[in-house]
Amino acid sequence: xxxxxxxxxxxxxxxxxxxxxxxxxxxxxxxxxxxxxxxxxxxxxxxxxxxxxxxxxxxxxxxxxxxxxxxxxxxxxxxxxxxxxxxxxxxxxxxxxxxxxxxxxxxxxxxxxxxxxxxxxxxxxxxxxxxxxxxxxxxxxxxxxxxxxxxxxxxxxxxxxxxxxxxxxxxxxxxxxxxxxxxxxxxxxxxxxxxxxxxxxxxxxxxxxxxxxxxxxxxxxxxxxxxxxxxxxxxxxxxxxxxxxxxxxxxxxxxxxxxxxxxxxxxxxxxxxxxxxxxxxxxxxxxxxxxxxxxxxxxxxxxxxxxxxxxxxxxxxxxxxxxxxxx
Numbered sequence: 348x349x350x351x352x353x354x355x356x357x358x359x360x361x362x363x364x365x366x367x368x369x370x371x372x373x374x375x376x377x378x379x380x381x382x383x384x385x386x387x388x389x390x391x392x393x394x395x396x397x398x399x400x401x402x403x404x405x406x407x408x409x410x411x412x413x414x415x416x417x418x419x420x421x422x423x424x425x426x427x428x429x430x431x432x433x434x435x436x437x438x439x440x441x442x443x444x445x446x447x448x449x450x451x452x453x454x455x456x457x458x459x460x461x462x463x464x465x466x467x468x469x470x471x472x473x474x475x476x477x478x479x480x481x482x483x484x485x486x487x488x489x490x491x492x493x494x495x496x497x498x499x500x501x502x503x504x505x506x507x508x509x510x511x512x513x514x515x516x517x518x519x520x521x522x523x524x525x526x527x528x529x530x531x532x533x534x535x536x537x538x539x540x541x542x543x544x545x546x547x548x549x550x551x552x553x554x555x556x557x558x559x560x561x562x563x564x565x566x567x568x569x570x571x572x573x574x575x576x577x578x579x580x581x582x583x584x585x586x587x588x589x590x591x592x593x594x595x596x597x598x599x600x601x602x603x604x605x606x607x608x609x610x611x612x613x614x615x616x617x618x619x620x621x622x623x624x625x626x627x628x629x630x631x632x633x634x635x636x637x638x639x640x641x642x643x644x645x646x647x648x649x650x651x652x653x654x655x656x657x658x659x660x661x662x663x664x665x666x667x668x669x670x671x672x673x674x
Contacts, residue, residue, distance in 0.1 A: 349674075350445030351654045354406045356397035359658040363395065363409075363444075371441050371449045373421040378450050380415030380433060384468035385443035386671040387654070388412070388501060389565075389590055392662035394439075401615075403439035409658070410443030412436050414458050414468035424452045432458040434467050436618075444654045446674050453622055456629045459636040462643070465671045469501070469643045470632060473669070476587065476614045477505035477563070478628050481513065484610045485561045485583040489514025494550060494559035494574065496566045498535055499526035501661075501669050502587060504644060506563045507533040512640040515561070518553060520546050520570065522664070529667050533644060541570075550577040558582060568593035575601060582607040590664070645669050 348370045351363050373379035391409040393399035417431045427433055435455040437443045458467040481487040493510040497503040498519030510517045511534045519535035521527050522542050530538045537553050539546045550559055558579035564571050567589035574584055575598075584607065597609055617624050635641035646668025649657055657670045 348446040349651070350408045351410070351651075352406045352408055353395055356405075357395065359392060359395045359662055360655050363655040363658065365652065365655075368408075368445070370447050373419045373424075373449055375422045376424060376452050377421040377438075378417055378424060378427050378433070378435075378452055378455050379419040380413065380448055380450065381418050382443055382446060382448055382674050383414045383416060383432070383464040384671050384673050385410045385413040386469045386473075386501070386669050387658045387661045387666075388472055389588065389661060390472075391442075391444075391658050395658065400613075401439060407440030408442040408445050408448075410437060410445065410448070410654075412468060412471040413443035413448060414464045415443075415448065417455075418447070420452075426452045427455050432464075432467075434458045434470050436471050444651070444672065446651070454618065456626075457633070459633045461636040461639075465645050465648055465673065466643045468671055469645070469669045470629075470636075472614065473502045473505040474509070474632050474641070474643075475625065475628050476502050476612065477509050478632060479614055479617065479624075480563060480585045480587060480612045481506065481509055481561065483624070484612050485585050487513045487515055487561055491515040491560040492518065492554050492557065492579065493561045493563065494518045494520065494577070495535070495563045496520045496570045496574075497522075497590060498530040498533070498538070499667050500565065500590070502565050503563070504529070504533055504668060507535050508641055509635075510561075510563075511535075512635055518546075518550055518559065526667050529644065529646070545573075547573050547576045554579070561585065563587065565589075566591040567595050571595040571597075575605070575607075578605065578607045580606055584609050586611045643669060645671055647671070648673060650674075
């Protein structure tokens, strides 16, 4: 089969090569799928560079999530059958940027019938990360002001939709007019272009001086620092990642005197610590999709041959919405 391989670490465009490799086999407790669609995620950028918290041995194939058709199952598999359309996360070093991929059965879920293959492929990491951040780590409630950084990105766009579904008033921060239009289409109540405007006074004005009850931050750096200046009393800043490249150094005395919380989210730990919550999350996401409250907005549908350039553009920060590859 054809697959994208990383044989040495570096920038995606430089190190990803399209190769003929052996088709994987489903072992005990595993599911083999034909890949129908697989999106690019920022962690794929970091995997290629060797900067992600998971460091698979070389060579490896990136691609962390997919929608696929089950073509074989290993002994002991009860969560899927041959012919099922499923979504889920892959096993490194064999990722989804390939024609076939293997998943542990615990990471396999029914694909929502309300979503097509490309839309469903984006449901695992981005939407589950946003769901855990909002419903598990910050306990969002109707009426909250939710500030979402990188609101036109993969995980940010999921947070905008889930925030609206929870009854929050959503403020989206983006970089550029094209991304602003995308965030508005997602349903954000206020969209701020950080390239032309300082979001801090605008958030204060929009909220009548109240500030943001929840800040969803996958960026770090100046985005985090600005958030501490417009966080509400008893507000919560949930740290998702550092796509901006700079890891902030929080002033804990400021958190003390302003009475706000800083919480972290590592979605992957739930797979190890409490996988039942992942099942609960997927059921809720499926319900929202069925009710029309969740519909991933895909920026580009690309061929599998476009993976290297697509992942490279995600790393450049020039993409809008999700980039999804279809073998």
